[in-house]
Amino acid sequence: MLRDRIRHRPLMDKLVTADEAAAMIEDGMVIGMSGFTRAGEAKAVPLALAERARKHPLKITLMTGASLGNDLDKTLVDAHVVARRMPFQSDPALRKAINAGEVMFIDQHLSETVEQLRTGQIAPVDIAIIEAVAITEHGGIVPTTSVGNSASFAILAKKVIIELNLSQPTTLEGLHDIYIPSKRPARMPIPVVTPESRVGLPYIPIPPEKIAAIVVSEKHDSSATIQPPDNDTRAIAGHLIELLLEEVRQGRMGHDLLPLQAGIGTIANAVLHGFIDTPFHDLKMYSEVLQDSTFELIDAGKMSFASASSITLSAEMYQKVLPKLAEYKHHLVLRPQEISNHPEVIRRLGLICINTALEFDIYGNVNSTHVGGTQMMNGIGGSGDFARNAYLSIFVTKSIAKNGAISSVVPMVSHVDHTEHDVDIVVTEQGLADLRGLAPRERARLIIDRCVHPNYREALDDYYQRAVSRGGHTPHILEEALSWHQALREKGSMRG
Amino acid sequence: MLRDRIRHRPLMDKLVTADEAAAMIEDGMVIGMSGFTRAGEAKAVPLALAERARKHPLKITLMTGASLGNDLDKTLVDAHVVARRMPFQSDPALRKAINAGEVMFIDQHLSETVEQLRTGQIAPVDIAIIEAVAITEHGGIVPTTSVGNSASFAILAKKVIIELNLSQPTTLEGLHDIYIPSKRPARMPIPVVTPESRVGLPYIPIPPEKIAAIVVSEKHDSSATIQPPDNDTRAIAGHLIELLLEEVRQGRMGHDLLPLQAGIGTIANAVLHGFIDTPFHDLKMYSEVLQDSTFELIDAGKMSFASASSITLSAEMYQKVLPKLAEYKHHLVLRPQEISNHPEVIRRLGLICINTALEFDIYGNVNSTHVGGTQMMNGIGGSGDFARNAYLSIFVTKSIAKNGAISSVVPMVSHVDHTEHDVDIVVTEQGLADLRGLAPRERARLIIDRCVHPNYREALDDYYQRAVSRGGHTPHILEEALSWHQALREKGSMRG
Numbered sequence: 001m002l003r004d005r006i007r008h009r010p011l012m013d014k015l016v017t018a019d020e021a022a023a024m025i026e027d028g029m030v031i032g033m034s035g036f037t038r039a040g041e042a043k044a045v046p047l048a049l050a051e052r053a054r055k056h057p058l059k060i061t062l063m064t065g066a067s068l069g070n071d072l073d074k075t076l077v078d079a080h081v082v083a084r085r086m087p088f089q090s091d092p093a094l095r096k097a098i099n100a101g102e103v104m105f106i107d108q109h110l111s112e113t114v115e116q117l118r119t120g121q122i123a124p125v126d127i128a129i130i131e132a133v134a135i136t137e138h139g140g141i142v143p144t145t146s147v148g149n150s151a152s153f154a155i156l157a158k159k160v161i162i163e164l165n166l167s168q169p170t171t172l173e174g175l176h177d178i179y180i181p182s183k184r185p186a187r188m189p190i191p192v193v194t195p196e197s198r199v200g201l202p203y204i205p206i207p208p209e210k211i212a213a214i215v216v217s218e219k220h221d222s223s224a225t226i227q228p229p230d231n232d233t234r235a236i237a238g239h240l241i242e243l244l245l246e247e248v249r250q251g252r253m254g255h256d257l258l259p260l261q262a263g264i265g266t267i268a269n270a271v272l273h274g275f276i277d278t279p280f281h282d283l284k285m286y287s288e289v290l291q292d293s294t295f296e297l298i299d300a301g302k303m304s305f306a307s308a309s310s311i312t313l314s315a316e317m318y319q320k321v322l323p324k325l326a327e328y329k330h331h332l333v334l335r336p337q338e339i340s341n342h343p344e345v346i347r348r349l350g351l352i353c354i355n356t357a358l359e360f361d362i363y364g365n366v367n368s369t370h371v372g373g374t375q376m377m378n379g380i381g382g383s384g385d386f387a388r389n390a391y392l393s394i395f396v397t398k399s400i401a402k403n404g405a406i407s408s409v410v411p412m413v414s415h416v417d418h419t420e421h422d423v424d425i426v427v428t429e430q431g432l433a434d435l436r437g438l439a440p441r442e443r444a445r446l447i448i449d450r451c452v453h454p455n456y457r458e459a460l461d462d463y464y465q466r467a468v469s470r471g472g473h474t475p476h477i478l479e480e481a482l483s484w485h486q487a488l489r490e491k492g493s494m495r496g
Numbered sequence: 497m498l499r500d501r502i503r504h505r506p507l508m509d510k511l512v513t514a515d516e517a518a519a520m521i522e523d524g525m526v527i528g529m530s531g532f533t534r535a536g537e538a539k540a541v542p543l544a545l546a547e548r549a550r551k552h553p554l555k556i557t558l559m560t561g562a563s564l565g566n567d568l569d570k571t572l573v574d575a576h577v578v579a580r581r582m583p584f585q586s587d588p589a590l591r592k593a594i595n596a597g598e599v600m601f602i603d604q605h606l607s608e609t610v611e612q613l614r615t616g617q618i619a620p621v622d623i624a625i626i627e628a629v630a631i632t633e634h635g636g637i638v639p640t641t642s643v644g645n646s647a648s649f650a651i652l653a654k655k656v657i658i659e660l661n662l663s664q665p666t667t668l669e670g671l672h673d674i675y676i677p678s679k680r681p682a683r684m685p686i687p688v689v690t691p692e693s694r695v696g697l698p699y700i701p702i703p704p705e706k707i708a709a710i711v712v713s714e715k716h717d718s719s720a721t722i723q724p725p726d727n728d729t730r731a732i733a734g735h736l737i738e739l740l741l742e743e744v745r746q747g748r749m750g751h752d753l754l755p756l757q758a759g760i761g762t763i764a765n766a767v768l769h770g771f772i773d774t775p776f777h778d779l780k781m782y783s784e785v786l787q788d789s790t791f792e793l794i795d796a797g798k799m800s801f802a803s804a805s806s807i808t809l810s811a812e813m814y815q816k817v818l819p820k821l822a823e824y825k826h827h828l829v830l831r832p833q834e835i836s837n838h839p840e841v842i843r844r845l846g847l848i849c850i851n852t853a854l855e856f857d858i859y860g861n862v863n864s865t866h867v868g869g870t871q872m873m874n875g876i877g878g879s880g881d882f883a884r885n886a887y888l889s890i891f892v893t894k895s896i897a898k899n900g901a902i903s904s905v906v907p908m909v910s911h912v913d914h915t916e917h918d919v920d921i922v923v924t925e926q927g928l929a930d931l932r933g934l935a936p937r938e939r940a941r942l943i944i945d946r947c948v949h950p951n952y953r954e955a956l957d958d959y960y961q962r963a964v965s966r967g968g969h970t971p972h973i974l975e976e977a978l979s980w981h982q983a984l985r986e987k988g989s990m991r992g
Contacts, residue, residue, distance in 0.1 A: 084935070086933075098969050099967055099968050099969050100967060101937055101964070101967070104934075104935035104937070104938060105935055105969060106933060106934065106935055107916075107917065107969075108917060109917055112917075116932065116933065119748055119846075119887065120746065120747070120748050121748070121920075121932050121933070122932060122933035123933065184754065184844070184845065184846030184887065185690070185754055185755070185845060185846055186689075187689070187844045187845075187846070188689060188844075189685030189686070189687065189689070189840075189844065190685070191685065193682075193683070193684060193685070194681070250616065251616070252615055252616050252617070258680065258681055259681070342843075343839040343840065343843055343884070343885055344685075344839065344840035344843055344844065347838075347839055347840055348680070348683045348684075348685065348840065349680065349681060349683075350615075350680030350681055350683070365912065370968075370969065370970055372968075372974070373970070373972050373974055373977075374963075374966070374967070374968030374969065374970055374971055374972050374974075375967075375968050375969065376968070376969035376970070380915075380917060384884075384915075384917060388839070388880075388884060389839055391615065391680065414972075414974065415970065416861065416912035416915055417915055417917075418915075419876075419880075419912055419913055419914075419915070420603075421603065421604060421605055421608075421876060421880060421913075424617075436612065436617050436618060437582075437602060437612065437617070437618035437619065438600075438602065439580070439600035439601055439602055441597055441600070442600060467870075468597070470870070471595055471596060471597070471870070471871075472595050472866075472868075472870030472871050472872070473594050473595050473601060473603075473866065473870065473871065473872035474866055474869070474870055474872070474911065475870055476869050476870050476910075478868070478869055478870075478910065478978045478981050478982050478985065479978070479982050481869075481978065482974045482975070482977065482978065485974050486974050486975050489974065
């Protein structure tokens with residue numbers, strides 16, 4: 001019943017079609033839309049907007065939490081609607097437009113976008129479009145499978161359009177914890193002190209009169225296409241679990257470890273999956289997205305609680321989790337990405353952070369975003385929020401890509417997202433390098449010996465030896481440092 | 497009177513000579529020593545240690561707060577005492593040994609060293625050597641002109657050697673605020689909510705029986721050799737003040753601005769000095785080191801409070817400030833560098849952070865540490881702690897160096913300490929580029945137009961145009977990206 005979902009009665013008058021809602025959007029506007037890692041994005045209004053733009057061209061700045069599902073970024077880009085986009089994306093069509101210079105993409109730490117909005121340092125949000133599972137008696141918005149930046153978008157926007165998604169289960173209500181940091185300079189500590197801490201409201205509090213339109217939708221979230229573990233990801237998980245067992249043996253933590261964070265994607269998911277067959281127990285997550293592995297660990301009795309900003313699952317896992325959400329809810333909380341990724345909370349809790357590198361170099365600098373130093377993949381996302389303040393900052397990648405044409409371990413990364421100061425551990429299927437407390441020359445020795453693929457080991461060692469003969473705290477041969485990437489560009493392989 | 501300075505009577509028995517104290521240090525030990533930006537370092541024991549090592553060689557790991565004065569790093573390196581050094585230094589002799597690979601230097605964010613120590617992730621401190629102005633009735637250590645890492649070194653070390661410096665005024669007592677974050681995972685919020693917040697003790701609390709020796713010293717801190725403002729630094733200050741006036745006009749802050757942080761060195765000092773002739777008032781600092789400009793601003797009635805981890809002044813300013821310390825003390829607090837530089841507090845307070853770049857590139861990536869990508873200067877220091885979580889992250893540099901042989905604005909930095917995600921504003925004497933909310937191509941346009949020296953503008957623009965023709969989110973020509981640094985290395989000038 002719609003009345004159970006729109007519990008503030010006067011808002012029933014705001015029900016409109018997606019086309020009518022999209023007509024509120026004007027050329028040049030800044031739109032803040034829900035959606036984080038393909039979960040909980042507004043789905044009907046952006047499609048209507050694209051449709052409209054095909055007849056009557058217009059351009060907007062589109063802000064979201066992170067990536068969108070349902071090919072929305074593609075549809076909007078194909079309709080030439082997106083002039084500017086922030087703070088993250090993972091769509092091939094949008095990526096192409098970004099790399100062609102057609103869309104201005106602002107690649108940001110996911111915790112920072114709303115700080116800049118709140119202080120007026122970037123253009124204000126004209127309209128927020130938020131997917132909701134319900135609107136409370138007092139007009140509070142109950143988000144769906146992600147919180148992302150939705151709360152601040154709704155609070156800061158001049159108008160709010162709600163997409164009420166009837167396909168999302170009402171059991172989502174109560175899952176969210178909406179806490180917004182107070183304005184500076186009078187800001188108080190963020191009171192999250194454990195992953196379980198509930199410090200806010202289960203809905204986004206806005207004056208109901210700001211809600212300009214409500215559109216009913218029934219579209220589902222896109223399911224994640226996670227690859228199953230393979231030998232390489234199993235090997236990476238194995239190295240990492242061995243490291244954590246040693247941390248326990250050294251008395252640095254118990255078998256419940258410290259709260260875990262894992263970036264989105266196949267490798268991180270496979271690593272967490274590997275925790276099922278370990279002596280670890282009572283694990284907790286404080287992460288930005290919950291993938292299949294979180295629920296596998298909960299089901300296996302290994303994980304007791306998980307905090308994040310979104311839930312993104314495979315089709316099978318959605319079918320399993322959504323009907324039982326009322327049970328899982330006791331183990332879960334979804335927060336604004338500003339809080340899930342907040343440096344203050346990350347540093348306080350002391351997280352074990354596992355993120356994926358595109359490539360890393362012999363000194364442990366990490367490139368997470370740019371293929372060949374120039375072509376944007378997705379964006380830095382939350383990796384910087386987590387890596388900088390982690391108890392253990394771990395980056396994982398397979399040692400080679402494209403059938404060996406690419407080495408993920410290179411003399412110098414072609415783009416830096418995480419400097420050596422922020423990287424404690426690097427892991428490939430070949431092995432793990434524990435870089436804590438080491439100087440650059442020591443880091444290089446370990447990375448070359450442990451992490452690089454045998455096909456590239458000799459060449460990398462040769463580069464390093466010749467670089468050392470030139471001296472320096474961080475030895476390099478500048479005219480060769482990026483030659484592997486040049487060879488890839490010119491000849492299709494780093495082997496030259 | 498010594499009895500006024502050693503108020504825990506049983507400790508009078510621990511008085512020894514510097515030679516006797518130095519004899520406690522054994523080969524292979526990890527020594528944690530006071531000292532931050534050439535302020536408050538232990539002075540007598542390290543000299544005795546160097547003397548001893550000339551006859552009986554030994555090697556140690558030396559940790560400090562940051563850089564040391566009194567040529568201590570040089571003396572220790574000349575005596576071949578230092579095997580490993582962290583987390584910062586600024587000594588030419590040590591720098592040479594680091595770049596030759598003779599000393600392993602671990603270049604760390606200044607807030608992080610004691611986190612790693614506390615969790616046992618790096619080798620534990622055997623002996624802490626702490627300069628003190630007094631020891632309290634219960635054995636508490638009252639530091640001198642810096643706190644740095646002294647508190648955690650003393651708390652975590654097996655033994656503590658005190659250097660009681662009789663030349664330091666007893667009015668220093670009450671200046672310090674020693675707060676140590678609790679152990680994770682049960683850590684509570686750090687309760688600092690304004691620069692003035694006092695949340696700890698005015699001394700370092702340790703059991704007095706841990707104090708193994710007390711050495712009396714009368715050596716002074718080295719004074720800072722700050723260059724006076726010149727036309728270039730005045731121009732940089734001018735651009736920056738114009739930016740801040742605009743922030744006020746936009747209603748983003750009042751004329752009291754937000755708390756200021758300024759890195760050590762001539763340019764940052766000159767910029768702060770420039771604030772004297774502005775409409776700003778009731779300014780506050782939340783920084784890591786207080787230089788001459790802080791006291792000039794206090795004297796001018798422009799600054800009401802300053803928090804830091806050390807005080808480092810010119811000889812003239814020391815003579816002025818030390819006798820009047822009791823008066824200045826109401827406007828000052830010195831904290832552990834973990835707190836002065838803590839991401840949690842920095843983000844909460846919303847700081848305006850001004851740090852010096854060695855070079856930056858057309859996309860706003862900053863190199864703070866490595867000349868030509870390989871030769872370490874000093875270290876990243878606190879710049880990363882501040883830049884990442886600042887309200888405004890500003891980097892300043894003169895547009896050229898070495899009589900124009902070096903352009904500080906380059907196609908690609910040869911080493912990355914701060915990625916474009918963490919850099920809001922770059923300023924040279926040529927002008928200021930406000931990069932907030934801009935995509936890389938927009939950043940490049942602004943930086944080339946505003947910041948680069950006219951002698952290099954055409955070449956940089958030419959590089960960028962040709963890079964853009966190759967496409968990409970962050971266009972580059974990999975085989976040319978570091979060619980300016982190559983030319984400098986081979987021909988002594990970036991002009992080739």
